[in-house]
Amino acid sequence: xxxxxxxxxxxxxxxxxxxxxxxxxxxxxxxxxxxxxxxxxxxxxxxxxxxxxxxxxxxxxxxxxxxxxxxxxxxxxxxxxxxxxxxxxxxxxxxxxxxxxxxxxxxxxxxxxxxxxxxxxxxxxxxxxxxxxxxxxxxxxxxxxxxxxxxxxxxxxxxxxxxxxxxxxxxxxxxxxxxxxxxxxxxxxxxxxxxxxxxxxxxxxxxxxxxxxxxxxxxxxxxxxxxxxxxxxxxx
Amino acid sequence: xxxxxxxxxxxxxxxxxxxxxxxxxxxxxxxxxxxxxxxxxxxxxxxxxxxxxxxxxxxxxxxxxxxxxxxxxxxxxxxxxxxxxxxxxxxxxxxxxxxxxxxxxxxxxxxxxxxxxxxxxxxxxxxxxxxxxxxxxxxxxxxxxxxxxxxxxxxxxxxxxxxxxxxxxxxxxxxxxxxxxxxxxxxxxxxxxxxxxxxxxxxxxxxxxxxxxxxxxxxxxxxxxxxxxxxxxxxxxxxxxxxxxxxxxxxxxxxxxxxxxxxxxxxxxxxxxxxxxxxxxxxxxxxxxxxxxxxxxxxxxxxxxxxxxxxxxxxxxxxxxxxxxxxxxxxxxxxxxxxxxxxxxxxxxxxxxxxxxxxxxxxxxxxxxxxxxxxxxxxxxxxxxxxxxxxxxxxxxxxxxxxxxxxxxxxxxxxxxxxxxxxxxxxxxxxxxxxxxxxxxxxxxxxxxxxxxxxxxxxxxxxxxxxxxxxxxxxxxxxxxxxxxxxxxxxxxxxxxxxxxxxxxxxxxxxxxxxxxxxxxxxxxxxxxxxxxxxxxxxxxxxxxxxxxxxxxxxxxxxxxxxxxxxxxxxxxxxxxxxxxxxxxxxxxxx
Numbered sequence: 001x002x003x004x005x006x007x008x009x010x011x012x013x014x015x016x017x018x019x020x021x022x023x024x025x026x027x028x029x030x031x032x033x034x035x036x037x038x039x040x041x042x043x044x045x046x047x048x049x050x051x052x053x054x055x056x057x058x059x060x061x062x063x064x065x066x067x068x069x070x071x072x073x074x075x076x077x078x079x080x081x082x083x084x085x086x087x088x089x090x091x092x093x094x095x096x097x098x099x100x101x102x103x104x105x106x107x108x109x110x111x112x113x114x115x116x117x118x119x120x121x122x123x124x125x126x127x128x129x130x131x132x133x134x135x136x137x138x139x140x141x142x143x144x145x146x147x148x149x150x151x152x153x154x155x156x157x158x159x160x161x162x163x164x165x166x167x168x169x170x171x172x173x174x175x176x177x178x179x180x181x182x183x184x185x186x187x188x189x190x191x192x193x194x195x196x197x198x199x200x201x202x203x204x205x206x207x208x209x210x211x212x213x214x215x216x217x218x219x220x221x222x223x224x225x226x227x228x229x230x231x232x233x234x235x236x
Numbered sequence: 237x238x239x240x241x242x243x244x245x246x247x248x249x250x251x252x253x254x255x256x257x258x259x260x261x262x263x264x265x266x267x268x269x270x271x272x273x274x275x276x277x278x279x280x281x282x283x284x285x286x287x288x289x290x291x292x293x294x295x296x297x298x299x300x301x302x303x304x305x306x307x308x309x310x311x312x313x314x315x316x317x318x319x320x321x322x323x324x325x326x327x328x329x330x331x332x333x334x335x336x337x338x339x340x341x342x343x344x345x346x347x348x349x350x351x352x353x354x355x356x357x358x359x360x361x362x363x364x365x366x367x368x369x370x371x372x373x374x375x376x377x378x379x380x381x382x383x384x385x386x387x388x389x390x391x392x393x394x395x396x397x398x399x400x401x402x403x404x405x406x407x408x409x410x411x412x413x414x415x416x417x418x419x420x421x422x423x424x425x426x427x428x429x430x431x432x433x434x435x436x437x438x439x440x441x442x443x444x445x446x447x448x449x450x451x452x453x454x455x456x457x458x459x460x461x462x463x464x465x466x467x468x469x470x471x472x473x474x475x476x477x478x479x480x481x482x483x484x485x486x487x488x489x490x491x492x493x494x495x496x497x498x499x500x501x502x503x504x505x506x507x508x509x510x511x512x513x514x515x516x517x518x519x520x521x522x523x524x525x526x527x528x529x530x531x532x533x534x535x536x537x538x539x540x541x542x543x544x545x546x547x548x549x550x551x552x553x554x555x556x557x558x559x560x561x562x563x564x565x566x567x568x569x570x571x572x573x574x575x576x577x578x579x580x581x582x583x584x585x586x587x588x589x590x591x592x593x594x595x596x597x598x599x600x601x602x603x604x605x606x607x608x609x610x611x612x613x614x615x616x617x618x619x620x621x622x623x624x625x626x627x628x629x630x631x632x633x634x635x636x637x638x639x640x641x642x643x644x645x646x647x648x649x650x651x652x653x654x655x656x657x658x659x660x661x662x663x664x665x666x667x668x669x670x671x672x673x674x675x676x677x678x679x680x681x682x683x684x685x686x687x688x689x690x691x692x693x694x695x696x697x698x699x700x701x702x703x704x705x706x707x708x709x710x711x712x713x714x715x716x717x718x719x720x721x722x723x724x725x726x727x728x729x730x731x732x733x734x735x736x737x738x739x740x741x742x743x744x745x746x747x748x749x750x751x752x753x754x755x756x757x758x759x760x761x762x763x764x765x766x767x768x769x770x771x772x773x774x775x776x777x778x779x780x781x782x783x784x785x786x787x788x789x790x791x792x793x794x795x796x797x798x799x800x801x802x803x804x805x806x807x808x809x810x811x812x813x814x815x816x817x818x819x820x821x822x823x824x825x826x827x
Binding site (some may be wrong): 124125126127155157159162163164165166167205215217218219220 | 320321322345362364366367392396404405406407408532599
């Protein structure tokens with residue numbers, strides 16, 4: 001199984017198992033539709049820049065979960081995912097030298113997370129809220145990173161629930177006030193409904209807000225401004 | 237930790253909100269059909285780039301390998317299932333380009349298929365909201381191709397552009413509000429870098445419109461409402477009003493006047509005119525809207541550069557029978573008394589076959605193509621107006637006489653509202669100089685009722701029951717001579733015909749039947765030469781093209797459309813037909 005995952009998801013390239021890539025998740029998924037996961041590869045970053053993090057779950061019917069390219073951010077991402085059954089959840093962090101550093105945890109799950117219809121569809125008007133964003137950024141901690149969390153309203157249909165085609169956000173990107181790329185996320189179907197992400201970004205000193213853009217596989221755009229409130233004085 | 241997020245931005249499905257779409261401008265993308273290729277589609281049998289097999293919509297191929305001598309050997313090469321549980325109403329016409337077939341399916345799906353093997357290249361399933369309101373089944377009639385993009389309309393009234401090689405969405409534009417009853421079922425038309433579409437929603441009091449967008453960016457260039465009093469736009473500003481407000485409509489009824497352009501249009505490069513048919517006026521009860529109700533139940537000639545109406549011809553003024561007028565207008569050269577007239581023809585829902593001068597909209601001839609047209613004795617060729625049988629207009633419910641209070645007296649009228657010919661496109665052969673019209677023989681009991689407009693609700697003000705006119709057949713494929721209006725031959729089919737027609741230089745006419753057969757006829761005599769059972773009813777449009785030196789024929793099979801939904805007594809005759817969703821491809825065996 002691992003050999004297949006390595007070939008399909010990581011392609012070629014050297015692979016090492018590395019405890020510095022920390023994947024945190026509950027040992028048992030209470031809610032298979034919303035399994036919280038935190039991937040933190042910042043232990044690696046000190047010596048070699050992380051260019052991309054690939055997250056996957058070996059036993060999921062759709063193993064790919066997301067790719068994250070933290071161009072102007074810490075190699076850290078928090079999110080929630082759907083699990084169909086007990087599985088390892090792995091994160092592979094590719095450093096500049098092309099080596100994949102793989103960490104992971106095993107999560108037990110009762111199952112069914114990928115083949116259930118989204119809860120959103122209990123409301124026939126779900127489409128009216130599609131792409132709405134809620135977000136907040138916090139003032140920098142001692143090490144200078146700005147923690148930002150955002151939620152995008154989207155059913156994230158996997159295409160595995162009867163009669164409902166795959167319908168999911170496929171890209172999200174955060175830029176700073178100078179339109180500089182801070183981080184890009186490729187999302188796949190197993191990311192939970194109404195995805196919530198936590199990142200730690202480094203916007204330029206002059207940035208008064210962050211810009212979140214993205215779209216789903218039907219071309220629906222996502223667009224939101226996330227104010228850095230502590231940089232916005234009462235009067236301009 | 238504070239868990240509440242400040243709600244700081246709410247941005248939903250904003251049209252054009254992002255820079256992720258392709259760069260704007262009419263730049264021609266490499267590797268796909270150009271505007272010139274699209275205009276010359278009818279002359280290039282190696283591909284099918286347009287709905288109608290040419291922008292004029294003649295559905296004629298110059299291929300001859302399959303002909304009355306060889307057609308008996310025509311055999312399937314492969315068949316492709318649309319899969320899933322969505323097996324109904326496959327009214328599509330395939331597009332063929334560079335070894336790939338692009339075909340739309342019911343429920344707003346688009347498939348790219350290897351034309352040689354039938355292997356699927358990719359599939360796009362639009363995620364439709366639960367509240368879509370397609371009046372007449374969840375159909376789609378086909379895609380459009382230009383450059384590296386393939387386009388189609390969805391049931392929630394959106395226009396989607398996808399990369400033709402990957403199936404990835406390039407852009408997705410909301411065309412209208414599906415919750416007001418709009419949808420999009422027709423194939424888009426591409427002319428000179430503009431993608432031109434109509435809208436659907438004729439039974440919900442929408443206002444019909446023709447719109448042109450930049451094919452690269454999807455940005456709106458012009459819009460032309462079809463009901464007088466409504467304002468058009470050009471480059472983001474108001475342009476001109478359609479017609480003259482209140483000239484043929486009373487009060488504010490023009491704001492919910494119907495005239496949906498739900499079948500799309502054709503384009504004639506010789507006169508540089510778009511031809512769009514417009515649907516029935518709303519509501520059906522004609523006593524609520526005195527006047528001709530322009531430009532409903534008409535054909536409009538439109539300038540593709542700016543959306544201005546060049547001329548109009550109204551086939552059913554003051555329509556009281558839902559005769560609609562969307563039927564395709566096909567440009568052709570009418571050779572009569574030694575002259576060649578730039579003409580166009582339309583077989584209307586109202587049962588008359590119109591031949592019109594396409595340079596000015598003047599009526600040249602109007603003849604019935606069905607056995608009974610009870611509503612009118614004929615047309616006055618000088619005025620272009622029908623000679624009504626006033627006693628065959630459904631009476632005003634105010635006068636009473638109906639089955640219950642508020643209902644008008646029922647009358648029997650023919651054709652029925654499903655029309656002497658409905659959406660299914662006819663074909664024209666320049667070889668035989670005949671039109672091949674898929675007609676139906678049915679009438680209806682119809683009565684008017686009181687109605688008021690409510691957004692998103694059906695806006696009819698009428699009740700009806702469809703009845704066959706004959707015991708032994710409803711459908712009739714008829715070859716019509718446009719010079720005289722005479723019917724040269726006919727083929728009678730037990731079930732109503734609901735699929736498009738194809739004709740070839742090989743002296744053949746192809747069409748499908750609800751019984752499941754794709755059939756080939758001798759184009760001159762109407763003799764049935766070949767048939768093949770596709771397993772479900774055919775309501776799509778057959779096409780033919782050449783690949784690797786061989787002639788191929790393709791058709792989608794999958795019963796559905798308006799007949800089983802609205803067909804009254806007729807629906808009982810087709811209730812045993814199984815639904816489906818399959819693309820069949822045929823060729824002659826190699827010798």
